[in-house]
Amino acid sequence: GQQVMQIPQYQHVQEGEDFTTYCNSSTTLSNIQWYKQRPGGHPVFLIQLVKSGEVKKQKRLTFQFGEAKKNSSLHITATQTTDVGTYFCAADYKLSFGAGTTVTVRA
C-alpha cells in the first residue's frame, strides 16, 4: 500500500529558531494533510494541500506541496514552546499517516 515517509523523526529546536519537516511519497498524491498531536493528546487538523506547488501559510507555519505532488514540507519560523508536539502528514483518501516528526523546544 501507499506510504508516506517523514523526516526527521525527531527535531530538537532552540526557541526562536526555524525548522522544516518533510513528507515524501513514492507515488503521486491527490492531496496531503497535516496534523499536530500534542503530547498525550489527539491529532488536530492543520491544513490540506491539493494543488501542485501550492503554498499555504498559517502565522508562523508555511506548508508546501511539491510540483510533482509527491512531497510536502512544513516550515515553522521563530519556534515557540507551544509548537511542541508531533506533526504528521497524511495522504489521500484513507489518510496514510507518516510516522511523524516529534518536536521539542529548548527555552
Next chain:
Amino acid sequence: NAGVMQNPRHLVRRRGQEARLRCSPMKGHSHVYWYRQLPEEGLKFMVYLQKENIIDESGMPKERFSAEFPKEGPSILRIQQVVRGDSAAYFCASSPLQGRRNTGELFFGEGSRLTVL
C-alpha cells in the same frame, strides 16, 4: 456541538478478554476511521466505515479484530482474545465528505487507551 466522542477513554483487560471501543462521530458525519497508535509511533490506519458498510478494512488484522458502524448507534471496534501487543491508543476520526479521492478534514476523538495485562 459535540466533537467525536470515544469511550471508554481508558480500558484495562487481561489477556484473553474482549475489548469493545465505541466512537460516536460528529453530528452530520457519516464516515468513520479507526487508527491505532503505539507509544512513540505514528497512526496506523485500520478501517474506514460508512453507515452499515465497511469501505476499507485493509489495515485490520485478519483475526480477532472487527469493526461495525450500524445504522443506529456508535461505531464499535471489537478486539477478541486480547494479547499484550494490542495495548495501544485507538483513535476514531470522522469526516463529512464522501468520495474516495478526498476525505476532507478528519476530526479525531480523544482516543481509547487499551492496556492488556
